[in-house]
Amino acid sequence: MLGLSRFRLKLCLFDRMLLEDDSLDLPATLQLVKCDYCSEATQLRDLFSACEVDDAKKVEALLQQPLDPNMLADGRSALQLASFGGALKSVKLLLEAGADRDASFGRHGITPLMNAADQGHAEVVRALVEAKADKDRGSTGGVTSLLMAVSEGRLEVARCLLEFRADVQKAPEQGMTPLSVAARDGSPELARLLLQAGADANEHARPPSPLLLAARQGHLNLVKLLLDHRADMERAADSGFTPLAAAAQEGQLEVAQALVKARAKLHRTTRDGWTPLFAAARSGHSDIVSFLLEAGAEKNESAVEGMTPLLVAAMRGNVGVTRCLTEARALVDTVLDGITPVSAAASRGHAEVVRLLLGAGADKEGTGGCPPLFVAAFGGHLEVVSALIDARVNVARKMNDISALTLATHHGHLDIVGMLSQAQGCEHEEPTQPKPKRQRIT
Structure with a gap:
């Protein structure tokens, strides 16, 4: 009236x-x-206190004074306080008294509906939406009540908002849609609810896509759900990573298997030229390397900079990946800037990798590149030197009149000096005065 x-x-x-x-x-x-409204400060404090404990009888009495339901304390209204705390009876009374259902609070512009959604108060959300609160309004950052509910895993709140046809695709500028958030966080129930409400499995405010997010995190059920809704397996992030490449890099074997079964491309490359196999090799996931090789991945395909999966595995000392690739007969003597897989492993002291490569027929002398024995002696890697000597490397070889023994002596690696001297059948080579300048072997 x-x-x-x-x-x-x-x-x-x-x-x-x-x-x-x-x-x-x-x-x-x-x-x-x-x-006219009563404006006594004590009554306002009483109203806030009553809302905090959802004392409906006291809230009713105070509103009968009458008390303005939109008066603020510390920049916040009684409805915002009641919504945050899930005080349903107080919320209904305040709405009946004419409280502003969309009044925002703080620099983030949080409304009562956002408060209730974030805290998981589904019945309060329903009361506010039925009172015509703006269900699609965003905070100052563009975050809607639905996005808040999904971010916090509030299934019943999301169900309520979608029942009232909340915008399922609305997202902050350059932000993620509710479906992308559900995919990232591994919430199949929320994702299914959003898809049933019309969310597009391929629509997102910015890369990465929901499928890529789920693949990267290893959420197998979500990956299968998105594939069932025709998610694009080849839609890549800005970096060029596809869902399969992301799964390979993160070691998500079951996800990789599901994507390959759905016919994801094995040889699609990122902007840096990484294939899924290269991404798995670089990250040291031997189980995925083995699976991708069996699925038909090209074992010698190099990245943009020319690095092969075997070279990156050797450089990082990954024994399992090196074994998979050598057993698959990957090329063991590829050269990149004078570095072969053996010399890369030798320079970093990865003795077991060196032995695997030598056993696969790798060139122990480093012909055309950096000699493995030289870089091992220079770096003081005794076990690598031992592996090379066992493989009958030429310990007397010199480059620019410098031998591996000279390098070990100059850098004080006495254990290697002794090993090389014994291998040569001669006394320790003593450094002359003044000491020779260090020379980088490339």
Whole structure:
């Protein structure tokens, strides 16, 4: 009536305001009076305290004063406080009293509906939406109530918002859609709910796609769900990583198997030229390397910079990946800037990798590149030197009149000096004065 709540309209008989339990002798002439708000600070504090504990009787009494439901304390209204705390009875009374259902709070612009959604108060969310709160309004950062609910895993809140047709695709500028968030966080129930409400498995505000996010995190059920909804397996992130490449890099074997079964491309490359096999080899995931090789991945395909899967595995000292690739007969003597897989492993002291490569027929002398014995002696890697000597490397070889023994002596690697001297059948080579300048072997 008159666009005002019942809390501001009072019936009067002559000059007396009638109370709810007053009796009347009829007929009687009554007046409908509009009451001004009371503005006492103590009553406002009482209202906030009553809302905190959802004391509906006290909230009702205070609103009957009448008290303005939109008065603020510390920049926040009673409805915002009640919504945050899930005080359903207080929320309904405040809405009836005319509280602003979309009033925002703080620099982030949080509304009562966002508060309730974030905290998982589904019944409060329903009350606010039924009171025509803006279900698609975003915070100052563009985050909607639905996105907040999904981010916090609030299934019932999301269900309620979608029942009232909340925008399932709305996202912050350059941000993630609700489906992308559900995919990232591994929430198949939420993802299924969003897809049933019309979310597009291939629509996202920015890369990466929901499928790539799920693949990277290893959420197998979500990957299968998105594939069932025709998610694009080849849609890549800005870096060029596809879902398969992301799964390979992160060691998500079951996801990689599901994607390959769905016919994801094995040889699609990133901007740096990485194939899924290279990504798995670089990260040291031998199980995925083995699977991709069996699926038909090209074992010698190099990245843009010319590095092969075997070279990167040797450089990083990954024994399992090196074994997989050598057993698959990957090329063991590829050269990149003078570095072969053996010399790369030798320079970093990866003795077991060196032995695997030598056993696969790798060139122990490093012909056309950097000699493995030289870099091992220079770096003080005794076990690598031992492996090379066992493979009958030429210990007397010199480059620019410098031998491996000279390098070991100059750098004080006495254990290697002794091993090389014994292998040569001669006494320790003593450094002359002054000491020769260090020379980088390339």
